[in-house]
Amino acid sequence: MARLTFNWNLAFAALLVLVSFASQATSRDLYEAASMVQKHEQWMSHFGRVYKDDVEKAKRFKIFQHNVEYIEFVNKAGTRPYKLGINEFADLSNEEFRDTRNGYKMTSHQQLSKTTSFKYANVTAPATMDWRTKGAVTGIKDQGQC
Template sequence: MALTLNTNVIVFLFMILGTWASLAMSRTLHEAAMVEKHEQWMVQHGRTYEDQAEKEMRFEIFKQNLEFIENFNKAGNRSYSLSINQFSDLTDEEFLASHTGYKLIHAQSRISTTSFSYENQTEVPSSLNWREQGAVTDVKDQGSCGCCWAFSAVAAMEGITKIKKGTLISLSEQQLLDCSTNGNYGCNGGLMNNAFEYIIDNQGLTSESNYEYQEMQGNCQTQMELVAQIQSYQKVPRNNEEALLQAVAKQPVSIAIDASGIKSYSGGIFDGDCGTNLNHAVTIIGYGSETDGTEFWLIKNSWGETWGEDGYIKMKRNADAAEGLCGLAMDASYPIA
């Protein structure tokens, strides 16, 4: 009996050891696969690190981001998908600190807060894409400078210039970064309205080719040919997606959003987790609906073409909250040419 008992115990112990070994092997293989994916990602995005310690730290962040993305997509219960991208070795906090830049710092505004020229606009198309009208330039990349406010303002101005003048010109964000300093703080944040104020006072803006983007604030260059002008700008009534629709039906519109949930967005209609802590500026360049009836805004971002849907994001339209999904209806404005 004792021999039988001992044999059973030994078999049991071997089974436990085998299970542990299998789990250890599985973990080792998983870790090796993660390391390989990180190495491939580094090559793809040209990422290098200062030393081995930084590389190991960034690998852990990359692994956590990738595991979250894989689990999210595997669940398959949302209307959008995630993927690794150029931001995948950053924490959410690092990402928001370095790649957004909407900052609610007000300068004195010359416009009436009640002015909204499109309030009687009752006939609007069921869908619209200003790209198809030739009123949207290629997606740009603000990099690690927090000047989304400049890219949002420029995209809206490029749109209305094409609509009114018939010519699409890529305009200069760098001019705003260097010269629009009344209520804007370069890579440390700003507001589209303050950018519009500068353009009005300066009697125009030069082209991207004349004043190229440097991803940092520099000295204001004043001897530049001005290729586009605006007369004024207006605010869309706050927390009113119907008014926002009226405006977008006429031209691209600058808006602010809470970007806390979109770092790894790769496609579909975003309806995810975000609040109303506005921290990023983008530009609505259209709207529409999917075959299942889900309505969306089509939004141009400034994180390059490798992010999202070739640099764009679809965000759910007519969300339950009055302020719109991620606060997109809280602070919208548009230039008047």
């Protein structure tokens, strides 16, 4: 029966390989974090973004980082016929973007008044009106495949 012996050289080599991989992963994470800070600073400079304090900047950086990671994930997947990119909205959360950029919201002074009066309430209008005869519009022209 063969006797198993512990090979210290082999164990040491395996340990070095593991430490090397762990070191590379850690340094890559640190590099990517520093790189993300640089990306954010460049983005801020490009779009003229200035935050009121460090708390706001940290919050916006976190959102920016999340959005950039999403952009890179989608582009790397390659499952869509388009590529995403970093734009002026990169420091907005989805909710903030929807609230500020998705649809027209009337301000209170723009909302309709409660009065129901109509300026021309007592005027009678004809049942039909041909605006072509009045010269307001022209006749139908060639609309092609419209």
